[in-house]
Amino acid sequence: MTTDTAHRVNGASHADGTGTWAVLLxxxxxxxxxxxxxxxxxxxxxxxxxxxRPGDQVAVLVDAPPRLVALGRVAGPTTQRREDPDDPQSEPADGSLVVTYTRRSFDEPAPADALTLDGPVTALDPATFRALADRLGPPPERRSWLVSLDLPIEADSAAEAVRLFWSYVQELGPRELPAFVSPSGDELAMQAFVLGAEANQDPEEDD
Structure with missing residues (x-):
């Protein structure tokens, strides 16, 4: 899977003018x-x-090795600066790009080893983009989950315990706090997740 040299310079577009791009996260x-x-x-x-441009389709990738982690559409810039900061009449030079996600696959990236990236943004021909997006397969079926976070907290009142709870959540976050998740109606299948991955919380099982 490769990009076309002409498209790298001039961009690529479908018949309706929608461009297709690879963006490196x-x-x-x-x-x-x-x-x-x-x-x-x-x-x-x-x-x-x-x-x-706004409306263009985007494949979001990570490098080393290249993997597809999301699809999206360009929503537009959020900030602008001037080509000449000392001339308020000069043309705007926008340095930001906002992509609205349409599909996420951060937990199961799709390989994209054959794709050549020219930098943070690479124009793709439509066929290459479609072939890359197809690697994600159909969206998985959505279902209901129960997610909980239990913290033993010493406090002088229930209200104070709740305040401390949210302080710990903000301070430690998903990098340190285990969240417990199970399919609705199947609590016996509960799993603990830390850093976005399943983590064993039973010290006896580590022995």
Whole structure:
């Protein structure tokens, strides 16, 4: 799976003018996007090279090795600066890109080893984009889950215990606190998750 040289420079589009692109997720953003649900992805500092337009389709990838983790559409820029900061009449140079997620697969990325990326943003021909998106397969069926977080807290009142609870949640977050999840109606299948992955919370099983 490769990109076409002409498309890298001039962009690629379907018959309706919708462009198709690959966007590389910065390494330090992968965990943040995987641990907490976000409706949009905002990337900044994209001041050079080809740029997607609002409505264009985007494949979001991580590198080393290349893997597809999400699909989305360009929502538009959120901030702008001027080409010449000292001239308020100069053309705007937008350095941000906002992508609205349409499909997420952060827990089960699809391999994209054959895809050549030119940088943070790479234009793809429509056939390459479709072939890449097809690797995710059909969306999994949604179901109801019970998610809980139990913390033993010493406090002088119920209200104070609740305040401390939320303080701990904000301070420690999904990187340190185990969340317990089970399918609705099947509590015996409960699993603990830390850092977005199943984690054994029974010390006796580690022996």
């Amino acid at each position: 910065p390494a330090d953003r992968y965990d943040a996007e995987r641990l907490v649900h976000h409706e949009t992805l905002e990337l900044t500092g994209l001041l050079t090279g080809p740029r997607p």
